[in-house]
Amino acid sequence: MKRLFILAFLAGGPVFAQTDLLSNLDAEPTTRPVTATFKSTRLLNGHTVETIKAKHLDFRISHRFDRINKGVDEFFGLDYATVRLGLEYGINDNLTFGIGRSTIEKNLDSYLKARLIRQTKGSRSFPVTISALGTLALDPRKPAQGGxxxxxxxxxxxxxHLLIARKVSESFSLQLMPTAIFRPSPVKPGQTQVIPSVGIGGRLKFNKRMSINAEYYWVDQNRLKTGQPFATYNPIALGLDIETGGHVFQLIFTNSFGMIEKQFLTQTGGAFGGQFEKGDIHFGFSVSRTFSFDH
Amino acid sequence: MNLRTLLLVAVPALAMNITASAQVLSASKGESKFFSETPLENIAAANSKVKAALNPATNQLAVKMAMTDFEFPNKLMQEHFNENYIESEKYPNASFEGTINEKIDWKKPGTYPVTAKGMFEIHGVKQPRTLTGKLTIEPGKITLVSDFIVALEAHKIEVPKLVMMKIAEQIKVQNKVEFANKG
Structure with a gap:
């Protein structure tokens, strides 16, 4: 009993026994969320776990040019460009709603992304950030326009999609994207076909404001090709992020012509993309500008 | 370890514990605010988890704060502050460690202008500074207030040319720490 009594005092310890005041101020371990796993809401073609901050509006202008291997006569694809214009709003820090309009097939698209859990470090650490994403694309074309x-x-x-990302270090982040695509069945009219897909991507920051990104989606091509007149391919992309405070510029090289989930997951092929390894590569870029409605 | 050796260690440790904690005042809810003012944009942020320790016997003072505890009204600015400017992953804290120059009668209530000479560190760059402030001694508490300027260039905090017009080169900082006055 006596012994325990003394031990209890010992455990109390000399709190400020030394004159070095500063080292005694070392923070007790607290739990902090890991921020800025990626610079933008998009990795390349697809989404990242990142959401738009509360009451911020992101205006995103994206371009894809024609294939680089069209050669000098087509100015390496730069003679022809498609656009997607998008507006994305942070309802709160964990919930983002976005809409967009693409040149390709005049598609309208919308998405809702919710950050479910954040990677944290400190006393209660959690290894990954997980966001859930749902997208819907509408083809509004009239019959005269090809619809x-x-x-x-x-x-x-x-x-x-489930987006699962880990900021492994200050410069390296990795993301896994299990995905299900829902499209009208090409063989059974009026029914929905589900196509499984999974993506993997990451970024390597090489200075404070720039990073190299890579992204690849595997799509179940056996199911995808049923009833389609052209072959389709898995979308792959490589690019560069440049962040300048409020603006993010993203340069991209990809085999996909389309910029929304429907297009790059199910339509990379035919007129809308091709085989990366054969040089069917499109150059493109996005500019995103964030406006704050905070004050 | 027998009882005697235990006592031999425990008693001095305990004694130090009592005397030291009677001497050193500490605070963990101090406030630090900073302001960047330019014709184009005003930026302000506040940290309300500033830690400080004060030893009235020796006039020694230490202040420390985590950069990630700075709250901005605009969360995108907060992310940029941590990611691009202050690099809080590499340099998580700012601190000041020094000594108050004036002789203070810690028992006597009143307000005293004070200066403290010491080392100020932010963004991993240490600078010898003499900070001026005001010390208020009241029966229940001791309040220390100090306003000073942080020059970004002196601490190697880089601002890209594109946004140079929006961020002041001299950042105003206001600090306030309250210690419970037991003495």
Whole structure:
């Protein structure tokens, strides 16, 4: 008993026994969220775990040029460009809503992204950030514009994603994207076909404001090719992020012509992309500008 | 370890514990605010988790704060502050360690202008500084207030040319720490 009594005093310890005041101020371990796993809401073609900050509006202008291997006559693809204009709003720090309009097939798209859990470090650390993403694309074209649909639901293609990312170090982040694509069945009219897919991507920051990004999605091509007149390929992309405070510039090289989930996951092929290894590569870039409605 | 050796260690440790904690005052909810003012944009942020220790016997003073505890109204600015300017992953804290120059009668209530000479560190760059402030001694508490300027260049905090017009080169900092006055 006596012994325990003394031990209890010992455990109390000399709190400020030394004159070095500063080292006694070392913070007790607290739990802190890991921030800025990626610079932008997009890795390259697809999304990152990042959301738009509360009450911020992100205006995103994206371009894809034609294939580089079209050669000098087409100015290496730069003679022809497609655009996606997007507006994305942070409802709160963990919930983002976005809409967009693409040149390709005049598609309208929307998405909702929720950050479910954040990577934390400190006393209660958690290894990854997880966000859930749902996207929906609508093809609004009239028959004269090439929109031939038997029923309205055939105009819709959706996708659901889990985005799981880890900021491994200050300069290296990795992300895994299990995905399900929902599209109108090409063989059974009026029914929805589910196509599994999984993506992997990452970034390597080489200075405070620039990073090299890479992204690859595997899509179940056996299911995807049923009833399609052209071959499709898995989308792959390499690029560069340049952040200048409020603006993020993203340069991209990819085999996909489309810039939304529906297009790069299900339409990389035919007129809309090709085989990366054969040089069917499109150059493109995005500029995103964030406006604050805080004050 | 027998009882005697235990006592031999425990008693001096305990004694130090009592005397030291009677001498050194500490605070963990100090406030630090900074302001960057330019014609184009005003930026302000506040940290309310500033830690400080004060030894009235020796006039020694230490202040320390985590950069990630600075709260900005604009969260994108907060991210940029941590990621691009202050690099809080590499340099997590700012601190000041020094000694108050004036002789203070810690028992006598009143307000005293004070100066403290010591080392100020932010963004991993240490600079010898003499900070001026005001010390208020009241029966229940001792309040230390100090305003000073941090020059970004002196601490190697880089501002890219594109946003140079929006961020002041001289950042105003206001600090306030309250110690419970037991003496």
């Amino acid at each position: 031939e649909f038997k029923v309205y639901s055939e105009r819709l293609v959706g996708s659901g």
